[in-house]
Amino acid sequence: xxxxxxxxxxxxxxxxxxxxxxxxxxxxxxxxxxxxxxxxxxxxxxxxxxxxxxxxxxxxxxxxxxxxxxxxxxxxxxxxxxxxxxxxxxxxxxxxxxxxxxxxxxxxxxxxxxxxxxxxxxxxxxxxxxxxxxxxxxxxxxxxxxxxxxxxxxxxxxxxxxxxxxxxxxxxxxxxxxxxxxxxxxxxxxxxxxxxxxxxxxxxxxxxxxxxxxxxxxxxxxxxxxxxxxxxxxxxxxxxxxxxxxxxxxxxxxxxxxxxxxxxxxxxxxxxxxxxxx
Numbered sequence: 001x002x003x004x005x006x007x008x009x010x011x012x013x014x015x016x017x018x019x020x021x022x023x024x025x026x027x028x029x030x031x032x033x034x035x036x037x038x039x040x041x042x043x044x045x046x047x048x049x050x051x052x053x054x055x056x057x058x059x060x061x062x063x064x065x066x067x068x069x070x071x072x073x074x075x076x077x078x079x080x081x082x083x084x085x086x087x088x089x090x091x092x093x094x095x096x097x098x099x100x101x102x103x104x105x106x107x108x109x110x111x112x113x114x115x116x117x118x119x120x121x122x123x124x125x126x127x128x129x130x131x132x133x134x135x136x137x138x139x140x141x142x143x144x145x146x147x148x149x150x151x152x153x154x155x156x157x158x159x160x161x162x163x164x165x166x167x168x169x170x171x172x173x174x175x176x177x178x179x180x181x182x183x184x185x186x187x188x189x190x191x192x193x194x195x196x197x198x199x200x201x202x203x204x205x206x207x208x209x210x211x212x213x214x215x216x217x218x219x220x221x222x223x224x225x226x227x228x229x230x231x232x233x234x235x236x237x238x239x240x241x242x243x244x245x246x247x248x249x250x251x252x253x254x255x256x257x258x259x260x261x262x263x264x265x266x267x268x269x270x271x272x273x274x275x276x277x278x
Contacts, residue, residue, distance in 0.1 A: 041076055068100075069129075089139075091132075099154035129197075147173050194213060207245075
């Protein structure tokens with residue numbers, strides 16, 4: 001058994017002790033297994049000793065839940081705060097990890113989407129959070145406009161800050177409210193591409209996303225959670241669900257690409273489906 005008070009732990013040994021952990025800016029968020037909770041402070045100090053940039057360690061005390069996708073976080077070590085600035089590729093994101101949803105594990109997926117966007121596109125990001133997808137796209141591509149929507153007032157506040165911080169004012173338009181209502185009132189028929197990075201509501205909001213596309217069609221990127229045993233293909237299950245919903249909407253579509261983004265638990269996966277609406 002690895003001694004959690006040791007300052008010579010590898011990242012893999014820390015992951016074994018913590019279950020897993022994320023680093024957002026200079027804040028580490030650890031998941032302490034039930035049997036290791038009495039050693040939480042020692043584990044936190046070990047994280048800080050290995051990752052010298054970490055100034056604060058918080059322990060996740062609940063799963064991500066609710067309409068704002070939040071989790072309870074408990075201060076364990078270091079500075080007692082929950083705000084930080086996270087750097088990703090050429091962007092900086094100001095975030096309060098207690099008040100806003102943020103996952104550094106989606107970094108490469110955000111860049112994958114940014115690399116798909118063409119100059120001159122108009123996009124709608126239906127569940128934008130602090131603006132990571134939207135801002136990375138705006139920084140990566142000239143002459144785009146991203147309507148960036150979130151229902152969480154705290155996320156909207158940080159998104160607005162991040163627009164200024166990354167100098168994409170006018171390219172990213174922060175909007176506070178429910179994506180369905182915003183699209184129905186303001187954004188129908190405007191978009192070349194719609195992002196739906198909220199797995200819990202993606203299929204529910206899919207008809208609304210279709211209505212946001214231009215009459216000539218466009219792309220929708222749907223994120224979903226899926227359970228799959230070793231005998232099942234999670235990508236095929238998500239593709240079938242997507243086709244089932246779209247089949248009710250009287251639109252021409254294709255689902256040329258589905259991929260696993262990450263594992264979220266035993267036999268559970270987060271996936272993305274890229275959908276072309278003709």
